[in-house]
Amino acid sequence: MSANSPSRIRLFISGTNGIFRKKWPRLFFITAILQAIVCMVFEAFTFAQFQSGLYDMDQAQFKSEKDLQSQLKTIPTFLGLFILGFIYQVLLVWDALLMKNTIQLIGICIANLALLVYGALQIDQIQEAIRILKGFNAFKDLNVWDEVQGVLIAIPGIIALISIFLAFLTWKLYQEFAWDILKHIGADYRMKKRFLHYQIYIALLKFDFFFFVGFTIQFLVVVGGKTGLEFGLTAAAIPITIAILLCAAWSTQRELKIGMIGVMILYLGGLTYFIYKLARIYDPIEQQYYLPVRKSLTAFAVLTIILLIMTITNTLVCMFNFGHGLKQHLLSGPRPEMDKDQASYSMHDVKAPQLPSRMTID
Structure with missing residues (x-):
């Protein structure tokens, strides 16, 4: 320790x-x-x-x-x-x-x-x-x-x-x-904007998780899978999603472009998956399997697609911010003299002399 x-x-x-x-x-x-x-x-x-x-x-x-x-x-x-x-x-x-x-x-x-x-x-x-x-x-x-x-x-x-x-x-x-x-906070406005983009990105990852898991649970419990393979692949998507989101947060904090590119490809795959599922829900041949929860599945699918588009966009913004000094702020440890109002404990802790660990909208 x-x-x-x-x-x-x-x-x-x-x-x-x-x-x-x-x-x-x-x-x-x-x-x-x-x-x-x-x-x-x-x-x-x-x-x-x-x-x-x-x-x-x-x-x-x-x-x-x-x-x-x-x-x-x-x-x-x-x-x-x-x-x-x-x-x-x-x-x-x-x-x-x-x-x-x-x-x-x-x-x-x-x-x-x-x-x-x-x-x-x-x-x-x-x-x-x-x-x-x-x-x-x-x-x-x-x-x-x-x-x-x-x-x-x-x-x-x-x-x-x-x-x-x-x-x-x-x-x-x-x-x-x-x-x-x-x-x-310090006077570096550009650094503050970079940190704001980072915080938006991390918040999007948290909401991505809930809506993806919510859609998957409804699909597994009510719709199930017409084959064991389909059911297994859908169930496996939950731990894979958790791993992807943690990797996304870790890569962003450490400014790893290779990791971010890999995550971006997976985001696009996820976006394709939800667009496909949304189309399938209303396919005349397949829609009978989705009727018990069709409206709620549609709502979750649409919201997840919107969130994924926003996440992909913000991923690019965060990547453009790489190499401009934000990494040092994100990886800094807490200052001993920090008072109670500066307490923060999460996977994206940020403590630095010039930049606090949370952000508000100006």
Whole structure:
């Protein structure tokens, strides 16, 4: 362990404590947690009502119906994705507040709107799933839709209200973090812009991960694969994606052009993959396999394609910034005299006399 490790740990603890000592970071963090808890409870209630209203699905007449079995996976998939989405969002909030990264906070507000869209889409898809399952006489409780409809409608309503409040809190945090930057940042405007591009790139990688994994989970759970090979290749994409994103962050921090070119090629491959999947979802021959989650798969695919285009563009920008001194700032260790407001602990820690480890928008 290096000599700087204890100092880094102390900075991490101090930065985490600082989130709860200050008004606006504390409000942002608590708001994100409360939203996650309420929405996950509502989703869990929907899942419980759905499951308790069904007959025993292990009966022979139900097991042989592929469409029925596919629709049965719809609500568990929505529940799982909401749990993943809100937990991941809370972690991103904590990370952004710890780094005082306004860019990431803005990204979180946008991601919250994506969760709102997802919550709205699930209303129609769950209603459709219940309608189809009723056609198979799968429900002993025929009022299950009436029991969960209000809760499902409330979820996007709650997320919409919280999104407005988070946007307001982001503005207040921008003002607070900008004051810290004013006290600590150097006068090199060009270096600050390079660092800003780097921070945008790292934030994009984090959101790329969630939307890619969200799409893959829906595909694996509901759609599956018509062959074992297709299923295996799709499942293997998740650890491969994690490796690619970590390699992208590592190569950017160390300004490795070969690594960045390799990552760029993989990005283009990923972009081709999602465009292909999006076309396949609406192919007249293949669309029957995607019907249970077609709308949500479409939303995830479109958002991932947009994010990949933005990531590829920002990859080029970061590569153009190589060789101009940013690497030395990114790889510098923490300063012993750094105060609690400068605490930052993440895979892209940045500490330097002229440049702090987080960035706000000017």
